[in-house]
Amino acid sequence: MLRSAAFAASHDNAAGGTSLDGPRSHDPYDAKFDRAPVLAITGLPHHDIADTFTQQDVDHTKLFADVAEYTTRIMSAAHVENAVALACRMALARRGVSHLAIPTDVQEQALQSVKSSARNVAHHASFEPAGTRPLPTEADLDRAADVLNRATRVAVLAGQGAMGAREVLLDVADLLGAPIVKALLGKALLPDDHPHTTGGIGLLGTRPSQEVMESCDALLIVGSTFPYIEYYPRPGQAAGVQVDLDGARIGLRFPVDVGLVGDARATLEALRSRLHRKDDRNFLQTAQQAMQEWRRLLHDAVERPGAPMKPGRIARDLGERLSADAIVAWDSGHNTGLLARYCEAREGQRYGGSGLMASMGCALPYAIAAQLAYPGRQVVAFAGDGGITMLLGELATVVRYGLPIKIVVVRNDSLGQIKWEQMMFLGNPEYECSLQPIDFVKVAEGFGLKAWRAERAEDCAGVLDAALAHDGPALAEAVVDAAEPAAATEAPASVRRQPAQGVGGGHAGPGGCRARAEGTAGEADAGALRQKARNKKAPQRKVGGALMVFSAFL
Known part of the structure; x- marks a missing residue:
């Protein structure tokens, strides 16, 4: 269903998605919140034993009632044309989700074997598009x-x-x-x-x-x-x-x-x-x-050599190597900010991912949809280790269908955005954000992908060049500095006073992070760039009762 939302987001027409017994709960909400027209089709038990507590007996029309602009159960083969026409029109006109639930036996009905009601005149529904460009007064x-x-x-x-x-x-x-x-x-x-x-x-x-x-x-x-x-x-x-x-x-x-x-x-x-x-x-x-100054600052901020490398380095180096018509799908988490800031969009490229829902695990399904929609274009999924782990099974989809998607995994062995929100915004110790370390190179190779790893800043260019040049699906794992904060452009006053308390408190998982507890996390190695920012007067203002201050460093 995430693939359907992604496909629709990249087209003017509706996308379709199917499910055996219903979607993951948040998938259609990505389409709803990001205004992507989607037709979702789900299966139901045989029509004459539905709603009798039979196996997988879920009323999908009720399940979709909150998320869909239109949802109905198909009653017979004679009902299909009418319902599909209206479902497609509703999805397109309202830029949202339409849903059809079809019982198993109805799916097998031949139209000729079903007698329509007297009021259902054959082919009375129209599939003619009704585009419009409304104007204000x-x-x-x-x-x-x-x-x-x-x-x-x-x-x-x-x-x-x-x-x-x-x-x-x-x-x-x-x-x-x-x-x-x-x-x-x-x-x-x-x-x-x-x-x-x-x-x-x-x-x-x-x-x-x-x-x-x-x-x-x-x-x-x-x-x-x-x-x-x-x-x-x-x-x-x-x-x-x-x-x-x-x-x-x-x-x-x-x-x-x-x-x-x-x-x-x-x-x-x-x-x-x-x-x-x-x-x-x-x-x-x-x-x-x-x-101009900001772009130079971001470029220089990730120049630190060796390991562990700055998280933004892999995103910056990727942006410099993408093809002119590349399509890039982001995931939700710390990696989103890295892609948004360090990977510069160029003319002719497309970027997309989960918006208002911020659904983790979206990068790979979105990339699959993009590659299916645009088979001749370079498609890249940019994900964190937390998000990619949620949908590792999609690697099998990529290989099975021979999709030449390039997958970049930012690995910090943690739910990075949640970790830094806990410490920087709340002043709490990190709690339950550490992830089990995964060797994504071995995982990818097990699925049949070609894979590389970058552990040093100097490795990024070569690893990305190799992955992007590969003529099939490929994965590049970037091991980044887990102690580097996900700092905001503008941060509440608590961000200036809480990090010492939060970072100093460590976390309950293995490998506690205490080393960078002074001022704001990551201050120790900002060096000359930090001084450059200090020389600029930091604009401040009250927002929602909290004093806000700019930070140039990530």
């Missing part, structure tokens, strides 16, 4: 333009809903002199070195993006419901305009002045002609300069 467009024209420092926050509107979004941003901040699902919207973007936002984002959010006086949100409200401008700081296909999502995270309900491209095209070009480009130029 002229009055709302005028109001939105007035808000943006009056502002002097406009920022744009764009997500996956803007993917089909890239060119007109750039036109609008250029007119407004506005830097574009990208939500994670919009990572591929613009190359990370594009002069109009400051990269990501939030825990996985960049310092320039947060500076833009703190200093803008107007925010244009396009196709995004980025969930972390504390990273938006403070209430009352900035005016807001939001473009979204779903009116229910207008004002969901930020108190906008004008909501434009409509297709992103069509709406921006209608808005563009109403905007005045801003002669003052200082806001954009300041963001551009900050982004």
Whole structure:
């Protein structure tokens, strides 16, 4: 089912997924939360013994009631055409999940053997697509333009809903002199070195993006419901305009002045002609300069030679070697931040993974879906050891179907993000985050993949070159420094006062981590780069009652 969500996320049409007796509970929620049209098909017991406590007697229509836009049980072969037509239309129109549950004996029915009811006229349902590009009212467009024209420092926050509107979004941003901040699902919207973007936002984002959010006086949100409200401008700081296909999502995270309900491209095209070009480009130029410095900082921050290597090194070196049309699937955890920050998106590449659900184990299923959808393109799954372990059986799928997927496993023998949240944000000792060490090279070879390991920073380039050049499925394991923190771009005051307590407390598992307990974890070896950051004045502000401070180091 995760593969179906991934396939749908990369296409305009719905994807299908099947299951013998029901999906993993969170799989369809990835599609629901990330607005991916999916048709899920599940099997049921024979129709005349359903709901009698027979084996695997689960009413899937009830199971899917919360997650699906449409869910029904197929009653007979005569019911299939009508239900499938409506299910597909609902999934596409509402960009969500539709579900059909088909009893075992109904699956085997021949249409000719079933007598339809008198009211079920044959072929009365239509499969004709009904695409639409809804537009806001002229009055709302005028109001939105007035808000943006009056502002002097406009920022744009764009997500996956803007993917089909890239060119007109750039036109609008250029007119407004506005830097574009990208939500994670919009990572591929613009190359990370594009002069109009400051990269990501939030825990996985960049310092320039947060500076833009703190200093803008107007925010244009396009196709995004980025969930972390504390990273938006403070209430009352900035005016807001939001473009979204779903009116229910207008004002969901930020108190906008004008909501434009409509297709992103069509709406921006209608808005563009109403905007005045801003002669003052200082806001954009300041963001551009900050982004150049940030990119240099990230590049240099992982240069430490030898072992254990900085976690960001494998992501940086991977980004430098990906093909121009590569598709990269991320997992959920510490590795997500590494990919988001250190692996720079380039023109023509695509990035994807679980968004609002942050489902662990998603990288490999998403990569499988991408490789099936685009057999001629390079596909990479970027995962942590915790996530990949959850779905190791998918390695057999990769080999069985000859999918030339390249799998990068960031190994720190722990649930890294949870560990550092416990210590840095809560000030608690690490508890039950250590993982049983796994030799992923041997595991991969056991499944029939070619595999390599990088333990030193200097090994990354050669290992990645070999894995990416291999003409079949391959795995590269990167053993990284488990004591290196997953530091936020902006962190609560507790992050500055809690690490000594949390890290110093060690953890209940083997190999306790106490060595880096001073200041913030990882401070001891930041060296000259840390001093460079200290020389910059760190912007501070109150967010949700907690003092926030930028950190340039990861």
